[in-house]
Amino acid sequence: MRTVLITGATGTVSSALMDALDGTGPHLRALVRDAATATGLHKRGAEVVVGDLDDARSLPPAFEGVQDVWLLTPNGPRAPEHGMNAMWAARRAGVERVVRLSVVGAAHDAPNRSGRLHALSDREAEHCGMRWTILRPHWFMQNLLNEAGDIASTGAFSLNMGSARIGMIDARDIAECAARVLLDDPGRHHGETYTLTGPRSLTFDEVADQLGRVLGRPVTHVPVSDDAKRKTLLGYGVPAWIIDMLEEYARAYDSGWGDFTTRTVADLLGRPPRGIADFARDHAAAFTPSGD
Template sequence: MSRTVLITGATGTVSTALMNALEGADVKLRTLVRDESKAKGLREQGTEAYVGDLDDPGSLPPAFEDVHDVWLLTPNGPRAPENNMNAVWAARQAGVERIVRLSVVGAAHDAPNRSGRLHALSDQEIERSGMRWTILRPHWFMQNLLNEAADITATGTFSLNMDSARLGMIDVRDIAETAARVLLDDPDRHHGHTYTLTGPRSLTFDQVAHHLAAALDRPVTYLPSSDDAKRKTLLGYGVPKWIVDMLEEYAQAYASGWGDFTTDTVADLLGRPPRDIADFARGHAETFTP
């Protein structure tokens, strides 16, 4: 009998990639979104969609009923542990067997960023939930570079406040395919495991610019910026101050060398190496092209 998998954060980058990775698999997909318009769009694509908000525990029970596995993704914000708690409670009440949770790289009670510390609280709750569980902690997403597409297209440059940081950055598709592998395997196989997911090598943003330039066949240059300059830009785009503060904490940690590492986990779980930055650049070249 097919297992029913509930996908939270269903319209987000990772969850969308996960649904693509699960396409054609012997599972019944169910999605949870916050507003009816997004649910309608998913239903039109043939996906079972429920409207509910992780801020509102009373809205969750219908989506969790008869679910075997939950892909749990909570939005970044100060209420993230509360959102996780509400989902875990709904899952427990519904008799869910397994939670596969998307955490963050370096989640720990002494992480140098508020996101890592908040995720550590939720990870610990999952570990003590009484259900089978697996936690995924992915490194910096290569897809974050898509936020720089407008500048790269217009000027051939992009600016980040990470100085000469090296990061074991990962393609979101590899996160999704790893999550799909976990969800499709026997629930006991990955129970109790926390997997840190990275790309194949640690890269500077000068190296990223080099690979983007090769894919686009034109110069691309990385221009390090100050924290203040990046803060002003993000606030100007309307990014909430809490998120801006969180991103600055990550940038400072990465600039100090905190993200300079890789793991073999993706290769071990998928039986192939993770995608390289060159693969990402070629695959997204149109996004960076005028």
């Protein structure tokens, strides 16, 4: 039985990945910084280990006896260091394969710092000496859940991406693609970089229309300025570095940078990716006022 180490284990994609891998054969080992956050992981049948990608000395026990690593590092200025710590621990432990979650458009000349930082980690994966696969997903539909409170209470949501058209993807499809790679023979996807998108490139006005159709009431997208969005996010306590990064993405998307789709999800999964209507139906409760 192969052991898969899941990093970022309590996050959106990694949680969905553990759901996708549940009962498929591999032994799941979940890396967490705080054991107190691991209740749900135990329920999924995962072995929980404590370690911190920020502390290289904490990692060797987590990687011992592991064949496959799902490597997800949170966005931040030290993301390449955190990825490096994981890759070094993996190499020293004799890990056979790393499947890394990158970002759409990762490149040394990407128009956003997240893409440039991820490009550094992608390059390290490519030269790590292990089998490797890189997944580069587009904008997550689950990001809309950040707007769910406003949609539920006012029927409107505000973003600073103008008339951007984006090939957005459901995070569950990202997770299922990762599961497919991890369940296949280790050599099958070695050396591949997969860009993952949804089925259609959409504006947020179109997203609002689809949400409204599913919810049975009007939903409106209200474009706002970068400064207005920054003020809102600062009020929620979002770190300034993250806000700057999101602004860079917003400007890139507004310029048309995200207006594309690929067939990769369908090729990997043998079915079309979920559309925004599928996402809206499955998460309708989040966008509905309490008591309705």
